[in-house]
Amino acid sequence: MPKTKLMLLGPPGAGKGTQAERITEALEIPHISTGDMLRDARDRGTDLGKKAAEYMNAGELVPDDVVIGIVEERLEQDDAQDGFVLDGFPRTLNQAEALDGQGVKLDAVLSLEVSESEIVRRLSGRLHCPECGAGYHKSFDPPQTEDVCDECGHQGLERRKDDQPEVIRERMRTYEENTDPLKSFYADRGVLVRIDGEGSPEAVAGRIAQAIDAV
Secondary structure: OOOOEEEEEOOOOOOHHHHHHHHHHHHOOOEEEHHHHHHHHHHHOOHHHHHHHHHHHOOOOOOHHHHHHHHHHHHOOHHHOOOEEEEOOOOOHHHHHHHHHOOOOOOEEEEEEOOHHHHHHHHHOEEEOOOOOOEEEOOOEOOOEOOEOOOOOOEOOEOOHHHOHHHHHHHHHHHHHHHHHHHHHHHHOOOEEEEEOOOOHHHHHHHHHHHHHOO
């Protein structure tokens, strides 16, 4: 597969992290997530990193202009010159326009399309142990004994509040409201590629590979 500049889109539970890892290994390009960029800039003590740290330490969202500047710094680093996978940026139309204005032209924006019912199934099935933090999934990775942690033996696995079905559906609505303008923006530029994100991780990875080969 060719080295290329990619962006990965998808709702919570779509498997972006899993697919980003597969892409970066196959293409030998960095997986660049918003969180990683902000933490790296903060740890390196750049001017923008110091600004970002002020908001992060206060538990506030980092403003667009700071995030955009940090992205620009990150994409100038040597390992990103042959390509990259952006994950979590841009999140808004303003950020997309700013990235475009910096002359960063994406070869493909890969949008993992997963139905709301499948997202609810994936996320609402997640369980964790309140004692040791071990994670499970009712369908994909259940404990050996129902409701008992394999690691510490605690009985009574829990579902996180944000994995309740009604909360998941609200997160999906928020995602779609924020992402629809992004999809339109990149569709107008002819780089949006919709990928069927349902099925096994291997099947989805195969569809992504075909899409990248066609770029």
